[in-house]
Amino acid sequence: MLSAWRAVKTTEAYxxxxxxxxxxxxxGDRGALNTLLAAVRPExxxxxxxxxxxxxxxxxxxxxxxxxLARGITQFEGRSSFRTWLHRLAANRxxxxxxxxxRRAAGEAAGAxxxxxxxxxxxxxVAGNRLDLLDALEGLPGDHAEVAVLRDLLGLSYxxxxxxxxxxxxxxxxxxxxxxxxxxQRLGVLEKDLEDAPNKRR
Numbered sequence: 352m353l354s355a356w357r358a359v360k361t362t363e364a365y366x367x368x369x370x371x372x373x374x375x376x377x378x379g380d381r382g383a384l385n386t387l388l389a390a391v392r393p394e395x396x397x398x399x400x401x402x403x404x405x406x407x408x409x410x411x412x413x414x415x416x417x418x419x420l421a422r423g424i425t426q427f428e429g430r431s432s433f434r435t436w437l438h439r440l441a442a443n444r445x446x447x448x449x450x451x452x453x454r455r456a457a458g459e460a461a462g463a464x465x466x467x468x469x470x471x472x473x474x475x476x477v478a479g480n481r482l483d484l485l486d487a488l489e490g491l492p493g494d495h496a497e498v499a500v501l502r503d504l505l506g507l508s509y510x511x512x513x514x515x516x517x518x519x520x521x522x523x524x525x526x527x528x529x530x531x532x533x534x535x536q537r538l539g540v541l542e543k544d545l546e547d548a549p550n551k552r553r
Contacts, residue, residue, distance in 0.1 A: 373433035
């Protein structure tokens with residue numbers, strides 16, 4: 352019997368239909384999963400690179416994303432689009448990678464010997480800019496930090512976030528408002544700077 356992914360529609364460039372592949376992979380189709388992993392790797396890397404300026408760090412987060420995807424694809428229920436689900440997964444793995452890098456760099460700064468030492472001149476920890484926001488996000492409750500990432504870094508609409516997290520849209524808006532308030536305090540920036548972030552969708 353042919354694997355379900357063999358019958359998926361393709362674009363003019365003969366790329367696989369990602370949403371169809373994801374649905375097939377979520378049912379346990381290994382062929383679909385392998386094709387899906389190869390197809391989404393560039394996109395996962397782009398998302399990770401939004402958080403981690405250093406290429407090697409972004410690659411590490413991307414690999415973690417693909418591993419988490421392979422292990423958790425059966426949890427994809429199709430409430431949101433697969434790409435929205437993937438972007439959330441990649442964002443979370445990139446933040447986790449950054450936390451590891453920060454702990455590693457802090458240990459090195461304190462003179463503690465650690466395995467697989469990272470050169471602080473080459474890691475994303477010292478790259479600045481958007482990483483100030485990542486540092487500030489660590490001081491927020493998890494549910495507030497996540498909606499801030501989904502809205503202000505990934506540019507998802509309120510409706511998309513509500514569907515992805517399975518919460519009312521009003522809850523999403525209130526969490527984002529509170530997250531921005533706390534971030535504004537930690538970063539010392541105007542609320543307008545966050546609300547005017549590029550590529551927002553209403």
